[in-house]
Amino acid sequence: MTASRWEHWREINRQLWRLGLAGVATLTLMRGLLLWMNAPTPLTAPASDLLQAFWIGLRFDAKVMAILMGPWLLVATLLLALPRVAIAAWRRLWLPWALLCMVLVNLLSLVNHFFFSFYQGPINSLVFGLFEDDTQAVLDTVWSDYPLLGLLVALVGMTGAQLAWMRLGGRREGRRAPRHLGWPRASLLVVATLVALIGLGRGSLGTFPLREMNMAVSANAFVNDLVPSGPEAFYLAWKERKLANIGDDPEAGLAHYGFSSPLEAARALGWTEVDSAEEVLARLTQTTPRRAVLEAAPPHVVVSLMESWGRRPLDFDDPEHNDLLGRLRPWLEDKADYFPHTLSSQNGTHPSLEGLLLDTPISPLTQSRYGYRTFSTSVALPYRRAGYRTVFLTAGSVQWRNLDDSLRRQGFDRVLGASAIRERFPEATGGTWGLDDEWMFRTGAELLEEADARGEKVMLVMLSITNHPPYHIPDDYRPAPLDVSRLGEALAVSPELGTSILETYQYANDAMGGFLDRLESEGLLGHTLFAATGDHNTRSIIQYPDAHDLFDQFGVPLLVWLPPRYREGAVAQVEDWTSHRDIFPTLWAHSLSGAEVPWVGRDLYAPVEAPMALTFNSQDGGAGLMVSDAGSATHLAQPTLYAWQAGGALEATEAPSDALREQARRARARLALEDWRIRREALADG
Numbered sequence: 001m002t003a004s005r006w007e008h009w010r011e012i013n014r015q016l017w018r019l020g021l022a023g024v025a026t027l028t029l030m031r032g033l034l035l036w037m038n039a040p041t042p043l044t045a046p047a048s049d050l051l052q053a054f055w056i057g058l059r060f061d062a063k064v065m066a067i068l069m070g071p072w073l074l075v076a077t078l079l080l081a082l083p084r085v086a087i088a089a090w091r092r093l094w095l096p097w098a099l100l101c102m103v104l105v106n107l108l109s110l111v112n113h114f115f116f117s118f119y120q121g122p123i124n125s126l127v128f129g130l131f132e133d134d135t136q137a138v139l140d141t142v143w144s145d146y147p148l149l150g151l152l153v154a155l156v157g158m159t160g161a162q163l164a165w166m167r168l169g170g171r172r173e174g175r176r177a178p179r180h181l182g183w184p185r186a187s188l189l190v191v192a193t194l195v196a197l198i199g200l201g202r203g204s205l206g207t208f209p210l211r212e213m214n215m216a217v218s219a220n221a222f223v224n225d226l227v228p229s230g231p232e233a234f235y236l237a238w239k240e241r242k243l244a245n246i247g248d249d250p251e252a253g254l255a256h257y258g259f260s261s262p263l264e265a266a267r268a269l270g271w272t273e274v275d276s277a278e279e280v281l282a283r284l285t286q287t288t289p290r291r292a293v294l295e296a297a298p299p300h301v302v303v304s305l306m307e308s309w310g311r312r313p314l315d316f317d318d319p320e321h322n323d324l325l326g327r328l329r330p331w332l333e334d335k336a337d338y339f340p341h342t343l344s345s346q347n348g349t350h351p352s353l354e355g356l357l358l359d360t361p362i363s364p365l366t367q368s369r370y371g372y373r374t375f376s377t378s379v380a381l382p383y384r385r386a387g388y389r390t391v392f393l394t395a396g397s398v399q400w401r402n403l404d405d406s407l408r409r410q411g412f413d414r415v416l417g418a419s420a421i422r423e424r425f426p427e428a429t430g431g432t433w434g435l436d437d438e439w440m441f442r443t444g445a446e447l448l449e450e451a452d453a454r455g456e457k458v459m460l461v462m463l464s465i466t467n468h469p470p471y472h473i474p475d476d477y478r479p480a481p482l483d484v485s486r487l488g489e490a491l492a493v494s495p496e497l498g499t500s501i502l503e504t505y506q507y508a509n510d511a512m513g514g515f516l517d518r519l520e521s522e523g524l525l526g527h528t529l530f531a532a533t534g535d536h537n538t539r540s541i542i543q544y545p546d547a548h549d550l551f552d553q554f555g556v557p558l559l560v561w562l563p564p565r566y567r568e569g570a571v572a573q574v575e576d577w578t579s580h581r582d583i584f585p586t587l588w589a590h591s592l593s594g595a596e597v598p599w600v601g602r603d604l605y606a607p608v609e610a611p612m613a614l615t616f617n618s619q620d621g622g623a624g625l626m627v628s629d630a631g632s633a634t635h636l637a638q639p640t641l642y643a644w645q646a647g648g649a650l651e652a653t654e655a656p657s658d659a660l661r662e663q664a665r666r667a668r669a670r671l672a673l674e675d676w677r678i679r680r681e682a683l684a685d686g
Contacts, residue, residue: 004084005079005084005087008087008090009076009077009080009087009190011091012072012073012076012090012091012094013073013076013193015098015166015167016072016073018165018168019065019069019098019101019102019162019163019166020065020069022102022161022162022165022166023061023105023162024058024061024062024065026105026109026158027057027109027229027231028057030109030113030229030230031054031057031229034112034113034116034226035050035226038116038117038222039222040222040543041489045222045223049223050223053224053226054226056210056214056215057227057228057229059204060203060210060215060228060229061232062200062203063201063202063210064105064229064231064232065105065200066197066198066200066201068101069098069101070197070198070200070201072094072097073193073197074194075090076090076091077190095163099163102158102159102162102163103155103159104231106154106155106158106159106162107155108123108229108231109229109231110151110155111127111234112230112234113230115127116225117492117540121225122228122230123230123233123234123236124236124237127237128237215227215228224620224621246362246679248683249679250680251679252679253361253671253672253675253676254673254676256672256675257624257637257668257671257672257675258637258668259669261277262277262280262673262676263275263277265280265669265672265676266283266669266673268666268668268669269669269670281680283599284598284599284673284677285376285596285597286596286599287595287596288589288592288593288594288597289593289594290594291568291593292593293565293566293568294566294590294591294592294593295593298386298388298457298591299457299527299529299563299566299590300448300452300459300460300524300528300529301383301458301459301528301529301587302444302448302458302459302460302461302462302529303356303460303461303462303530303531303587304463304464304512304530304533305352305353305356305461305463305532305533305534306467306508306512306532306533306534306535307349307464307465307508307534308467308468308505308535308536308537308539309505309508309509309532309533309534309538309556309557310534310536310537310538310542311340311342311552311556312542312552312555313487313502313505313542314557316487316490320481321481321486322482322484322486323480323482324482324505324506325506325509325510326506326507326509326510326513327513327516327517328509328510328513328516328559331559332559335561336516336530336559337559337560337562337572338557338558338559339557339558339559340557340574341555341575341578341613341627342533342555342557342558342579342613343555343577343578343613343615343617344533344534344536344556344579344580345579345580345615345616345617346616346617347554347617348535348536349535349536350363350364350367350401351363351364351616352580353463353535355580355581355615355616356379356580356583357378357379357380357407357461358375358377358410358678359377359379359581359678360377360616360678361623361624361671361674361678362675362678362679363616364401365682366401366402366406366407366409366410367402371406371409373409373681373682373684374409375678375681376677377678378410379584380411380412380459381410382592382596382597383411383459383592384411385596386592386595387457388456388457389459390411390412390413390414390458390459391412391413391415391416391447391459391461392415392460392461392463393417393421393444393460393461393462394418394434394440394463394464394465395418395421395430395433395439395440395463395464396417396434396435397417397418397434398415398416398417398419398420399417400417403417418430418434418435420443421435421440422435424442424443425442425443429476431466431470432470435465436466436473436474436507436511437465437507437508437511437512438511438514440464441462441511441512441514441515444460444462444515445515445518445519447460448460448524449524452524463535464508464511466504466511467504467538468504471500471501472504473503473504474507477507479507480510482499482502482506484498484502487541487542491541491542492540492541492542492543493541497540498541501540501541502541505538516561525561525563527563527566528563529560529562529563529566529590529591530559530560530561531558531559531560531561531586531587532559533556533557533583534556534557535556536554536556537552537553537554537555550619550625550627550634550642554615554617554625556580558578560572560583560586560604562605566590567590567605570606571605572604573604573607573611576604576608577611577613577627577628577629578601578602578611578613579601579614580615581600581601581614582601584600585597585600585601586601586602586603586604589606590605610628610629610630610659610663612630612663612667613626613627613628614667614670616671619634619635620634620635621635622634622635622636622637623636623637623671624637624668624671626664628660628663629644630657631643631644631650631653631657632650633660633663636664636667636668636671639668641653641656641660641661643656643657
């Protein structure tokens with residue numbers, strides 16, 4: 001017996017709803033798995049918040065499934081008006097489409113599970129690093145660190161079970177004559193079904209659809225992170241990624257942060273003397289003080305951005321039993337200045353690198369269609385104008401993120417990577433992402449020695465890579481004593497993996513300490529400024545699950561060496577809150593005399609009133625993070641304010657102090673002006 005058009009429609013409808021239910025159930029179970037495996041101990045959020053997270057998450061899950069499958073039924077409904085062969089052909093295509101949808105949903109759910117474990121949050125724009133990083137290295141890392149065969153089995157099993165459930169009962173029902181509904185009841189069924197799918201696709205039948213803002217169900221960041229499933233988180237990351245196309249309005253960022261013009265943002269900073277956008281722009285360039293010692297003997301300047309050098313592991317450092325510093329210890333403890341209250345500019349290697357070198361809240365910038373421009377905020381330009389030789393050195397490939405081309409456009413004379421290091425040291429060892437850090441530091445020391453011999457001054461920026469998964473140390477390196485059990489309940493991985501992470505953490509620090517020892521023994525440190533910091537926190541080994549851990553989540557060490565000759569009695573403000581954005585302003589102030597530099601941060605050797613750490617990090621659904629003694633503000637466009645509690649934790653507050661409100665307002669104005677500066681240059685003609 002040949003099926004009618006109506007029978008084809010009813011079978012598509014039946015299977016669609018069964019598959020949608022299976023998809024929602026799967027996404028809910030994956031959310032429960034995230035809670036079970038990643039919840040902080042103790043989880044302080046009330047049970048009502050968790051229930052709300054699962055409820056809102058379920059609504060988003062239903063929205064995802066309705067958007068993926070609803071249009072299929074809509075087309076089938078339109079085909080009812082055509083000959084039976086049209087809807088019959090459409091029904092035959094349904095199974096391949098259902099298979100594709102569920103493979104996508106399940107794959108993103110599994111990716112989100114492991115992404116959450118590594119980055120302490122759902123999928124975000126960092127996931128696109130698979131295509132922007134060294135893709136082969138990323139795949140090698142994934143193959144090394146994750147059970148891909150097991151994941152493939154899970155993917156096939158999940159999808160097979162869902163499709164089997166979808167088709168269950170269809171063959172039995174096919175042997176029976178379908179119940180005749182009549183056109184009135186059939187029409188009512190079609191309309192009711194489509195209305196239900198539209199409602200689920202909107203997430204709401206009210207005035208406003210279910211939106212990203214509805215994901216904020218709790219003051220607990222971990223609970224909020226449970227809401228988006230893998231597919232929803234990937235969609236949000238894709239939207240964030242599209243923001244790399246910044247449109248055509250240089251004042252779009254100003255409006256985003258709540259200012260109608262650059263002048264209004266300047267007024268919020270107390271710049272009462274400026275009367276036009278041009279005058280505001282002029283204030284965004286500053287001049288360093290004139291200093292005779294810098295004109296007579298300008299120093300070398302070295303900055304080392306260390307892969308995954310998070311601050312939190314240092315809480316568990318013990319020189320006898322859990323030595324995380326190696327030869328760096330004397331430098332961090334007393335020989336140099338250590339700033340323990342420092343935040344990274346972003347939460348990924350390349351975004352932090354762009355934040356450090358370009359002071360840009362928009363990232364990726366150099367990889368976008370605006371990357372061919374030279375930005376006035378580049379930290380290399382003041383040194384190049386002062387006659388320095390500007391060099392970027394990495395233990396990895398200079399083709400990673402197109403560093404070779406992009407950094408040359410930003411004022412670096414030379415961009416050197418693993419290939420250049422191997423030319424000097426053919427015996428150099430390495431791993432998936434490049435060479436071991438010691439070879440980068442050896443090369444950096446030789447570059448400084450050679451420049452000294454030629455009478456040149458060098459500004460050198462280095463990027464390490466060893467402390468990165470897959471975690472590997474050189475075969476000939478003998479780690480100092482390590483005891484991963486010292487981390488106690490903070491340990492978020494197996495002791496074996498935790499030990500591997502501590503080994504590379506220690507090795508990278510030891511290699512940097514050896515570099516400083518060499519400069520000291522060669523007499524270079526007397527005329528060399530040095531700063532080292534981490535690109536982001538140390539992944540995996542420790543969880544940073546909640547807003548009260550903002551300092552740990554984005555905290556990185558900052559180590560600065562100023563030779564006494566160039567310090568001239570200035571005192572390091574080591575207890576101040578600071579960030580990546582203060583590193584180069586500090587170095588400019590003590591290496592460049594009377595030089596024009598971009599308005600970025602502050603000199604950490606000059607006291608200021610109410611210091612704060614301001615970064616471009618995203619938290620609570622938006623960019624911009626400020627931490628100070630008064631508290632914290634996140635998502636600066638629509639700030640969430642946090643106050644310090646007696647135990648040193650941050651908790652959301654609806655009654656912030658006047659000092660916190662004022663600092664949040666100033667932070668928002670600063671970000672708005674910096675966004676305006678970058679957009680204006682990116683969108684300039686020519």
